[in-house]
Amino acid sequence: MSTYKVGEQMLSLSVIAEIIAEDKQLALGEKAKQKIQDCRDYLDKKMEQSDSPIYGINTGFGSLCNHKISKKELGKLQKNLVLSHACGTGDEVPNEVVKIMLLLKVQSLSYGHSGVQLKTVELLIEMFNKNILPVVFQQGSLGASGDLAPLAHLSLPLLGEGEVYFEGKKKKSKSVLKGLNWSPIELQSKEGLAMLNGTQFMGAYGVWSLLKSQKLSYMADMIGSISLEAFDGRSECFDVLLHQVRPHKGQLKSAANIREFLKGSEIQKGEKEHVQDPYSFRCMPQVHGASKDVIIHVKSIFTTEINSVTDNPIIFIAEDKVISGGNFHGQPLAMAMDYLAITLSELGSISERRTYQLISGLRGLPEFLVADPGLNSGMMIPQYTAASIASQNKQLCTPASVDSIVSSNGQEDHVSMGANAATKLYRVVENTERILAIELLNATQAIAFRNAKSSDFIEGILDIYRDKVAFLSTDRLLHDDIEKSIGFLQGLAVDTELL
DSSP states (O other), X not given: OOEXXXXXXXXXXXXXXXXXXXXXXXXEOHHHHHHHHHHHHHHHXXXXXXXXXXXXXXXXXXXXXXXXXXXXXXHHHHHHHHHHHOOOEEEEOOHHHHHHHHXXXXXXXXXXXXXOOHHHHHHHHHHHHTTOEEOOEEEOOOSBSBSHHHHHHHHGGGGTOSEEEETXXXXXXXXXXXXTTOOOOOOOTTHXXXXXXXXXXXXXXHHHHHHHHHHHHHHHHHHHXXXXXHTTOOOGGGOHHHHHTSOOHHHHHHHHHHHHHHTTOHHHHSOOSOSOOOHHHXXXXXHXXXXXXHHHHHHHHHHHHTTSOOSSSEEETTTTEEEOOOTTOOHXXXXXXXXXXXXXXXXXXXXXXXXXXXXXXXXXXXXXXXXSBTTBOTTHHHHHHHHHHHHHHHHHTSOSTTOOOOBGGGTBOOOOOHHHXXXXXXXXXXXXXXXXXXXXXXXXXXXXXXXXXXXXXXXXXXXXXXXXXXXXSSOOOHHHHHHHHHHHHHHSOOOTTOO
């Protein structure tokens, strides 16, 4: 099993995908270890030599920042912080997102600006490596003073508190640590605050959503091409000349993808009775391409974020400064995730319209894509389902980042609501995948009514798909077909760097 050395290079989305997919182990690079230790030593020395108030280190938190804490109670202060802030509620964060949270927290702490103990970071790494995943809840963060509640739950197992998933079961953290002969961490000054301040909840949801979005963007081009063939659509609208005179990068890429998918198609060589196609087919490069451009934009924001220090205060050894600021504020992520939700919703919206066209009894296709319509409802209701999901996506696209509620007695008077943007985005991603799976179900059904063959690429996809989902001759339980279609998309391997 290979190992990824944290702190030796910038973390990218493709590297994260590789770490998760290949179940790589984490280890701190030697430079990162030294930075973490040097920062801790600096902070300990500073606390010995000075009684001056430093926010969160020897003071209370939030609006309690003017309450000075004695030196003998600094460890207790940090433990109280973690326990008091672990008040998340609602649904649990999926384990795949929690694992990314652990990775991002280790990455942020590895820069040596946070003042944590080396053994604290090493225990987080051991949890990652052994798939000891804290139980974290979706609700509780305002996305401003860090993701306080979710990160508190992420931190509880360090203290032997809370619950974790381990070896497929939910267990008490204390029993898991005892079983592994691990001792809970005794938090030192600043450590609880370093764990709780940060954007790793928002960041993990955003990373997961971006990785899925890149794949869905490619899938939209592929599935849209199958639908075009099934609808006997025209292909001149994908000509490179057309897109070179409006050269948005995403538009150029989507058009190129579709041309490649259609290469050698017999259906395209046939004579067409219609002069042009509806927008949901003809404008795929323009609509899908705009989504690609947004994904690239949001990816750049998250790449910066996951390679940043986002707790507070931040320690600068060379300059002998401990600066309290606002790097924990989630506004860049909140706005980016709202934007990404909109772009995915549009991929789902145009997909549902193609499904609608396919079942409408046009261009020689039977109504609802089934023999003997009337006796059979065929693909009538899967389109209802897609329409319902597409409409829910639109409702979920109300931006979270324009909202704010005052907290902590007015000290935290503007918040990003990035955590809400994150959990909304997660749902939009899953919804869009379902809509595309329903389109694929309809497209493969419709193309079977064509007498000519499609391209070798598309015929290959159809052969693989038919192994999972059979042609619909008469009505059957279509929920099962939709679930199989979703599973088919999830199982297809796609290079996440295709954008």
